[in-house]
Amino acid sequence: MKTRPLAQDKSRYKVLTRRTLMLGGIQAGLVGTLAARMYYLQVLQADKYKVLAEENRINVRLLAPQRGRILDRFGVPLAVNQQSYRVVIVAEQAGDIDSTLNAIGTLIPLGDNERHRVLREMKRKHSFVPIMVRENLSWEEVARIEVNIPELPGVQIEVGRNRYYPFGDRVTDITGYVAPVAEKELTGEAVMELPDFRIGKAGIEKAQDLELRGTAGTSQIEVNAFGRIVREISRDDGRPGEEIATTIDxxxxxxxxxxxxxxxxxxxxxxxxxxxxxxxxxxxxxxxxxxxTQGLTNAVWGALNTDPHTPLNNKxxxxxxxxxxxxxxxxxxxxxxxxxxxxxxxxxxxxxxxxxxxxxxxxxxxxxxxxxxxxxxxxxxxxxxxxxxxxxxxxxxxxxxxxxxxxxxxxxxxxxxxxxxxxxxxxxxxxxxxxxxxxxxxxxxxxxxxxxxxxxxxxxxxxxxxxxxxxxxxxxxxxxxxxxxxxxxxxxxxxxxxxxxxxxxxxxxxxxxxxxxxxxxxxxxxxxxxxxxxxxxxxxxxxxxxxxxxxxxxxxxxxxxxxxxxxxxxxxxxxxxxxxxxxxxxxxxxxxxxxxxxxxxxxxxxxxxxxxxxxxxxxxxxxxxxxxAAAEPSVGAPGSPTPPPEKTP
Structure with missing residues (x-):
């Protein structure tokens, strides 16, 4: 058995030592770079990334402002905001959507157009987002849905607010009415794209629209990694619209x-x-x-347009x-x-x-x-x-x-x-x-x-x-x-x-x-x-x-x-x-x-x-x-208040 010379072993040791030092230096450099980056991110840029993290965790949502009332010369309300009810469905909880919609249809009127709209919205929205099935439910319709809620998985009743005209057709030519914003009416304001936002289309509602609108509010919502709402952190309802007093008695x-x-x-x-x-x-x-405001059917719209007495015109x-x-x-x-x-x-x-x-x-x-x-x-x-x-x-x-x-x-x-x-x-x-x-x-x-x-x-x-x-x-x-x-x-x-x-x-x-x-x-x-x-x-x-x-x-x-x-x-x-x-x-x-x-x-x-x-x-x-009395909405009921009886002049 031959042995290596001592000089050869020492040479090999020197090579190993240099490699070790080189690798150690590289590792030390990497660790130092990582430490420096971590210091930069966690100390020097802490505020910036804290804001970004909060923005991912917290969503700020616009809230439609409450529209101002329209009054007569003595303060009698001609246009008000009334509590309304709508039925919504959550896809991930509903199971068989068609069966659930059929069940709802046996309790309240539900047209084919409404069914198709619900199915379209479900395809483009997250499964946990509530989809509106029908709004402006009467008190009787709300009661029928609530009684059958245990047999309607994923179905809920939500409370909203819509425009209501206590005197119906007796003052429409003056107040006008509100409706959703048409595409050609969009001005770039984010609030105008909210699904429940309405603008004036005729009468004082249109002429005084900016004054009646008010200022939009905001709601800070905490969401998880999937975008699901965890809780509401804060809420600012904004500034309600101005009240407009008319000259009308x-x-x-x-x-x-x-x-x-x-x-x-x-x-x-x-x-x-x-x-x-x-x-x-x-x-x-x-x-x-x-x-x-409650949803105009094609039949009603056609009848109004073809009536020889021109009810849509303010004569x-x-x-x-x-x-x-x-x-x-x-x-x-x-x-x-x-x-x-x-x-x-x-x-x-x-x-x-x-x-x-x-x-x-x-x-x-x-x-x-x-x-x-x-x-x-x-x-x-x-x-x-x-x-x-x-x-x-x-x-x-x-x-x-x-x-x-x-x-x-x-x-x-x-x-x-x-x-x-x-x-x-x-x-x-x-x-x-x-x-x-x-x-x-x-x-x-x-x-x-x-x-x-x-x-x-x-x-x-x-x-x-x-x-x-x-x-x-x-x-x-x-x-x-x-x-x-x-x-x-x-x-x-x-x-x-x-x-x-x-x-x-x-x-x-x-x-x-x-x-x-x-x-x-x-x-x-x-x-x-x-x-x-x-x-x-x-x-x-x-x-x-x-x-x-x-x-x-x-x-x-x-x-x-x-x-x-x-x-x-x-x-x-x-x-x-x-x-x-x-x-x-x-x-x-x-x-x-x-x-x-x-x-x-x-x-x-x-x-x-x-x-x-x-x-x-x-x-x-x-x-x-x-x-x-006619100007006061019925207590606790989402539908129209009972108007005063007709009087013969």
Whole structure:
């Protein structure tokens, strides 16, 4: 056996020692690097990674703010937030989803669309996330689900909050309604993408949407590694939306809607001529805003759209009608202010006005004889106003109509108002490429032909004549609600409106003629007068022709209005003010296809103005207890409160 030399062993030892030192150095370097990195992460960057860890553990979720209420002028709620109930299902607990949905469907109505939506959402969401099956459950439906919960795995009842309109269709045209945000309405705000967030789509809900929304809140939720909610750490409900006080007197609005329902289709507006506040603006038939918040079916939507009575339109601001003889005060004011006639200007009415080879008939075929302005208004003599309009010309009439708020937007503080039409020579040339001819003017004199306006414009026109100021109607009350127990200030909320600088004698002449219409025997609306002392009204009736009467029809004999189809009958229109001695309220009523203004629209104006004066706050009429009760949701019940019983006007 050979042995290695000692020198060779020492050389090998030196090589091993160098390798050991090298490996040790590398290990020491790695350990040092790791230690340095750990020091960097755990000490120097501790705050940063603590925040990141917390963000993974804690989710911050937006909460939809509580929407502000809408109130009437006395504080009666017109739009509120009501507790609602919905049934949800958790997929991981439900087992056989189809069987569970079938079981739910035996307890509450559940359509195919709702089933398909639930199945779609389950495919794109975690199995532990609750899926809404149906919302806005009635108390009876909640009870049926709760009783059967043990046989419905994964099914729960959740409490939410939705918009509720206590008076249904009686005030929808004013409040409007809310609905989910459409894709085209998204602005990038995160809160608008919340599934339970709603925005205003019409009326005050839309016009005051930003004020009513409030500010979104936040909820800090602790979740585990799988995203499952462990607990809520903190909650900030945000700032609720502002309360909006309207100018509406809900008791008067309720009375007006009930009164209008005596006709197939009608509308009524009352304006305070001092403040410009609208006390009632009713359009009948209307629709229940709650159907939009609770889920509108295709059948209901189709019925609303195809109804010939146009319930989806607010007729007060969207209905455009020839004003008929209610336009005669405008013609009178234009003639008086131009200086081309005085109140003593007299015209002989033989029953027809002839211009060239065309005859323009007066409604009174035997004629009225010789009349001044007072008699012309009292008897609504067409020939009188044919003569006056021909004397001053269409452009003077149009200029006065514009000053009085017709042919343009009034500026009311809700959307979708229509401007109507006030024709001029330039308008006809631009619209039809034809020159204005003398034969066009007589029709304008009696509110027919090319002319058209809304009921709100008619009420505004009368308000401006009475007040001699540029009244701008409004529905939002700047001064808030009228608080009980405080002294009544009749001018509270009045604005500084520009003056029209009309001659007071001219205003008095027109109002005197309108007073004669209702309060002097022989006036066209004498039968519709208010007989209560101190509440008397002045008015002006009008009939807006819907269908042109041909010469052949005239020869054969015109059918009585009642014999014509409803859609071919003339509109009945009436404007009025009260009380006569000190006018405070201006009213406009349109009864679609109602035949005669004094006979059909006049009594409505009479009843509404009498009730309006009876409810004047200066008379300190107590709140209507039925109205107050109707505004209060039923205690403990998720469904609609029971409305007050119908009353016959």
């Amino acid at each position: 809900m008791a008067l609005q309720d009375f007006t809607m009930r009164r209008l329902r005596s006709e197939e289709s009608a509308t009524c507006v009352v304006i305070d001529v001092v403040t410009g506040e609208i006390l009632t603006m009713a359009s009948s038939p209307s629709y229940d805003a709650n159907t939009f 007060a601001i969207q209905g455009v009608y020839p004003p008929g003889s209610t336009f005669k005060p405008v013609v009178a004011m234009a003639a008086l202010e131009s200086g081309m006639i005085t109140a003593d200007f007299r015209v002989n009415c033989p029953g027809v006005f002839t211009l060239g080879d065309h005859d323009y008939h007066c409604w009174q075929h035997r004629g009225h004889g010789t009349l001044d302005l007072h008699g012309g208004l009292k008897n609504s003599c067409d020939v009188y106003f044919y003569e006056v309009a021909m004397k001053i010309g269409v452009d003077r009439v149009a200029a006065m109509a514009n000053r009085l708020g017709m042919g343009e937007l009034t500026g009311i503080d809700i959307p979708n108002e229509r401007p109507g039409i006030i024709p001029t020579r330039a308008w006809k040339l631009a619209r039809f490429g034809q020159r204005w001819v003398d034969g066009d003017t007589p029709s304008i004199a009696i509110g027919q032909g090319y002319i058209a306006g809304t009921p709100l414009q008619l009420a505004t026109m009368l308000s401006r004549i009475i007040s001699n100021r540029v009244i701008v109607p409004r529905l939002v009350r700047a001064a808030g609600v009228m608080e009980p127990g405080k002294p009544f200030d009749p001018d509270l909320g009045a604005k500084e409106f520009a003056t029209l600088d009309f001659n007071p004698a001219h205003i008095a002449a027109i109002l005197s003629g309108m007073n004669a219409v209702t309060n002097e025997q022989g006036g066209t609306a004498y039968a519709a007068r208010i007989t209560d002392p101190g509440m008397e009204m002045g008015g002006k009736s009008g009939t807006a022709q819907v269908k042109q009467i041909t010469a052949a029809e005239r020869e054969r004999g015109i059918k009585k209005p009642e014999q014509q189809p409803w859609k071919d009958r003339d509109h009945a229109i009436f404007i009025a003010f009260a009380p006569v001695g000190n006018p405070r309220y201006a009213c406009a009523v349109v009864v679609e296809h109602g035949i005669g203004g004094g006979k059909y629209a006049g009594p409505i104006a009479r009843d509404v103005l009498r009730e309006c004066q009876r409810r004047d706050p200066s008379r300190r009429v107590p709140p209507d207890p039925m109205i107050v």
